[in-house]
Amino acid sequence: MAKSRVPHSSAGIFDADEMTAMENAIEAVCSELGIKRSDSTSRERVAGHVMRSWTSGRRLPLNLVQAGLDSATRLEA
Numbered sequence: 001m002a003k004s005r006v007p008h009s010s011a012g013i014f015d016a017d018e019m020t021a022m023e024n025a026i027e028a029v030c031s032e033l034g035i036k037r038s039d040s041t042s043r044e045r046v047a048g049h050v051m052r053s054w055t056s057g058r059r060l061p062l063n064l065v066q067a068g069l070d071s072a073t074r075l076e077a
Contacts, residue, residue: 018054025050025061029068045071 014022026047029035035042046068053059053067 014054021059021061022047022050022054022064025064025068028065029072032069033072 026043029046029050030037030043033042033046035046037043049067049071050064053064058064058067
Protein backbone atom coordinates (compact mmCIF):
# COMPACT_ATOMS: atom_id res chain seq x y z
CA MET A 1 0.00 0.00 0.00
CA ALA A 2 1.42 3.37 -1.02
CA LYS A 3 1.91 6.10 1.54
CA SER A 4 -0.49 9.00 1.41
CA ARG A 5 1.04 12.25 0.27
CA VAL A 6 -1.56 14.23 2.22
CA PRO A 7 0.13 16.10 5.08
CA HIS A 8 -1.14 15.31 8.54
CA SER A 9 -1.31 17.11 11.86
CA SER A 10 2.00 15.75 13.15
CA ALA A 11 3.58 17.84 10.39
CA GLY A 12 1.72 20.92 11.69
CA ILE A 13 -0.91 20.85 8.95
CA PHE A 14 -4.53 20.42 9.95
CA ASP A 15 -7.66 19.60 7.98
CA ALA A 16 -10.80 21.75 8.05
CA ASP A 17 -12.51 19.77 10.83
CA GLU A 18 -9.41 19.91 13.01
CA MET A 19 -9.06 23.65 12.45
CA THR A 20 -12.72 24.19 13.34
CA ALA A 21 -12.34 22.26 16.60
CA MET A 22 -9.26 24.27 17.56
CA GLU A 23 -10.79 27.59 16.51
CA ASN A 24 -13.87 26.88 18.63
CA ALA A 25 -11.68 26.20 21.66
CA ILE A 26 -9.59 29.32 21.03
CA GLU A 27 -12.71 31.48 20.72
CA ALA A 28 -14.18 29.97 23.91
CA VAL A 29 -10.99 30.67 25.86
CA CYS A 30 -10.61 34.19 24.52
CA SER A 31 -14.23 34.95 25.32
CA GLU A 32 -13.86 33.58 28.85
CA LEU A 33 -10.69 35.58 29.45
CA GLY A 34 -11.93 38.74 27.75
CA ILE A 35 -9.21 38.65 25.10
CA LYS A 36 -10.21 40.92 22.22
CA ARG A 37 -9.66 40.08 18.56
CA SER A 38 -7.20 42.96 18.36
CA ASP A 39 -4.94 41.37 21.02
CA SER A 40 -3.01 39.17 18.60
CA THR A 41 -0.22 38.39 21.08
CA SER A 42 -2.58 36.88 23.66
CA ARG A 43 -4.64 35.09 21.03
CA GLU A 44 -1.52 33.56 19.50
CA ARG A 45 -0.40 32.36 22.94
CA VAL A 46 -3.79 30.69 23.50
CA ALA A 47 -3.72 29.20 20.00
CA GLY A 48 -0.24 27.78 20.53
CA HIS A 49 -1.33 25.97 23.67
CA VAL A 50 -4.48 24.64 21.99
CA MET A 51 -2.49 23.42 18.98
CA ARG A 52 0.07 21.68 21.20
CA SER A 53 -2.76 19.94 23.03
CA TRP A 54 -4.19 18.78 19.71
CA THR A 55 -0.89 17.46 18.38
CA SER A 56 -0.18 15.63 21.66
CA GLY A 57 -3.47 13.74 21.28
CA ARG A 58 -5.54 15.63 23.85
CA ARG A 59 -8.31 16.55 21.42
CA LEU A 60 -11.54 16.57 23.40
CA PRO A 61 -13.05 20.06 23.49
CA LEU A 62 -12.57 20.29 27.26
CA ASN A 63 -8.88 19.37 26.89
CA LEU A 64 -8.41 22.02 24.22
CA VAL A 65 -10.10 24.71 26.31
CA GLN A 66 -8.09 23.72 29.39
CA ALA A 67 -4.88 24.00 27.41
CA GLY A 68 -5.88 27.48 26.29
CA LEU A 69 -6.75 28.50 29.84
CA ASP A 70 -3.39 27.15 31.01
CA SER A 71 -1.71 29.74 28.79
CA ALA A 72 -3.29 32.49 30.90
CA THR A 73 -2.33 30.77 34.14
CA ARG A 74 1.31 30.76 33.07
CA LEU A 75 1.13 34.52 32.48
CA GLU A 76 -0.11 35.13 36.01
CA ALA A 77 2.60 33.02 37.66
